[in-house]
Amino acid sequence: MSSCEPLPTSAASKQKASSESESDSDSSFPDHIQSLLNKYDVTTNGFLPEGPPLEVLPDEYYAPWEELIGRLPESLDAGTFREEADRLPILETDRLKTEGEWRRAYVVLCFFAHGYIWGGSRPSEILPPPISIPLLAVSSHLDLPPIATYASLNLWNFRCVPPPSSYLSGLLPPSPPLTPASSSSSPSLTSGSQQPTCAKFDPTDLSRLQTLHTFTGTPSESWFYLVSVAMEAQGAYIIPTMLRALQAIGQRSENWKETTTKALRELVKCVDAVGELLERMYEGCEPMVFYHRIRPFLAGSKGMSAVGLPKGVFYDLGPAAEGLGEEGEERVQGERRKGKWMAYRGGSNGQSSLIQFWDLVLGVEHVSAGNSSPHSGSGSGSGKKKEQQKLKPFHEEVREYMPLKHRQFLSLVSKMGRGKGGIRKAVMEMVEAAEQEGRELDGKESELQKAFQDATRALAGFRNKHLQIVARYIVIPSRQAVPEGMVRKMMGRGGGRGSDMEGKERKEEQRERVVNLATASSGLQLRKEGGKEDVKERAGPELTGTGGTALLPFLKQTRDETLKAGEVGR
């Protein structure tokens, strides 16, 4: 299917799904559900904003940021980004007025931070004051970590354009950025758009989405972010439906079984529709470009010893005053500086609130710490197992990377229904009650049990699709030769360890580093010795998390935990 054909999962089905619900007499959303959604910043687009993200900071004061972000891919490609970022003025954040402006500043500064850390021949372990000072202030205001997150890369990094009659060839390139100077007179500036905006803001339609920023300027990178945007929007309508079911369960309302069954059937349709969008990743994102060019920029600073960041990144706040030993001062590269070493996960779609919402509603529990440990990679045997047990589960840990209100919303959802355990708990109690009464489930109960199992299967099916994607975009490229052009691009100009290395040796060193960087995002390493490829069981190196948990087994575990949740009353 071309990217411009109408989506089977577009606005049409989103609206259809809602109107189907609306036609049910008991299905209008009570005011308190609406006010709950408002309170936690869950919009008609789900965890995306209600309207388009701001594209330019309106105050001219921020022109130096806007100017540089506007040509980030070119600057990175030319190998000049670090120098340019070093020369930026250290801007105050007190001119940021609205939440939209704070978010915009966060998007810009996160792109700067990752461009700076990963945009050279070696990762930079120091983030200079023009980036780190405002980034720390902005992330503290938003209560987000000072690192690229799903919010900065996806949720707040897109625009919606009119139907692409003029772009029928398919993928939309990222549009030229706006500068405050070019748009300050425009009344549409604060609503964040210079392009003609959509008649209706509809982020479910991939053909009408564009990213605001990328590191590489490639259509693959835009597509990679935009697929998630469309998925989040497509999944939005199910949120109030599921809340209503959880409330009915919690209140033990007379018709809780019917309400929940209906909601679960709707959830199956929703998960399938979102899964169809996920599979559209193949249409516009090339695996080799993703693996070698895009993914390295998404890497975090946690668990990155293998690529030269053993302590994470130093957020440099400037030279320390005379005298030694003040708190918050460090000797960094021979100089006393104010600042702090920090280590965070990289940007990941695993930070999506929508998928966690589904898990919580259903009562799916995930226990694996995934590949999150920065420190235990070299451990082995039972020691490593014990360390794994001490780690926070991946899904719990990544909540800290979600916008505050969404985090709070998920925490609230986890307690709805009959306390922790979502719909699963209610279904289990129902089955146990029938067992205790020595009877079979009645018709309504059997329907609910089946609807619940179908929903967990649908979610496991979604995770299977995701596993295939991970195999195609990470596992397979990690085992193929690095294409020439990719090495050159990744190294930037003047990259590499020096001119004394030649030919094969230099190429191999570069390949290793590129592969390490590419696998390092989220703390992965390419382990060379032994192991079997676990997708198709071919011999070859094994991708592991630094916590010792192999990547594919981790994702398979999340799928199996989903399936297991569905086993009630068998």
Ligand code: HEM
């Ligand atoms: C090229 C496309 C993609 C690749 C290569 C990919 C890769 C990965 C990897 C390596 C992980 C392990 C944890 C981590 O590194 O953070 C992960 C986890 C995850 N990804 Fe993706 N991903 C892709 C697209 C998506 C999309 C579009 C979504 C939807 C929002 C998504 C949702 C998730 C979720 C929810 C997890 C957590 C594990 C789970 O709950 O099953 N991924 N992904």
